Amino acid sequence: MQTFKGCAVISDELVQMLFYTNGEIVRDKNQNIMPNGTVLLGGV
Structure with missing residues (x-):
């Protein structure tokens, strides 16, 4: 996992x-994407 x-x-x-x-x-x-697990805006 890469994260900033x-x-x-x-x-x-x-x-x-x-x-x-x-x-x-x-x-x-x-490593499956969970339901509603996208577009969390944590990188904004």
């Missing part, structure tokens, strides 16, 4: 990654 602004990773209590974002797109642990 904020990014985040969300995991469960077992530290298993659930999803992540580069501020513009949200992807699940299998």
Whole structure:
């Protein structure tokens, strides 16, 4: 993942990654774009 602004990773209590974002797109642990996971304007 390449990002110039904020990014985040969300995991469960077992530290298993659930999803992540580069501020513009949200992807699940299998790197699929999540529903409503685009055009987040995090790079503006």
